Amino acid sequence: MYSNSIDAQAQMMSKNMNIPKIDENSKEDKLREQTDAFExxxxxxxxxxxxxxxxxxxxxxxxxxxxxxxxxxxxxxxxASAGGFGFSQMLYDFLSEKR
Structure with missing residues (x-):
């Protein structure tokens, strides 16, 4: 029940915001840009x-x-602050390990 409400909130937010797509197969610098945009x-x-x-x-x-x-x-x-809070680095490390 709780996960359904989270899924509904995520769908609503994705309609209202331009959430960047992350391609885990892209080059390192492009992947860093994508994870910073997500952060x-x-x-x-x-x-x-x-x-x-x-x-x-x-x-x-x-x-x-x-x-x-x-x-x-x-x-x-x-x-301007993206890349300094750790979300981007954590996601970048995770996606880099999957290669």
Whole structure:
């Protein structure tokens, strides 16, 4: 029962996000790019969830573009941080061993 809800959540997230495909047969540098891209998706999801209820200290009203701007900022932050949290390295090592 619990795994069914996880599968449903994964399918819903894959529809909403552009999850990178990982080809375990690709060259080392391409595989590293793919695992870093996957890690950036994980980081973006973590930041989105952590900052979901963030309130702005300086203004009471929400600007219509504020959500979009903050989402884009977190996306770029996740891309810049990818490769430094260990998810990418762990996945890269696992896929490299399978060759």
């Amino acid at each position: 950036s998706v994980i980081l973006k999801m973590l930041m989105d969830n952590a900052m979901k209820d963030e309130k702005n200290l300086f203004t009471e009203q929400n600007d219509p573009g504020e959500k979009i701007y903050k989402s884009m900022y977190r996306d770029e932050l996740a891309k």
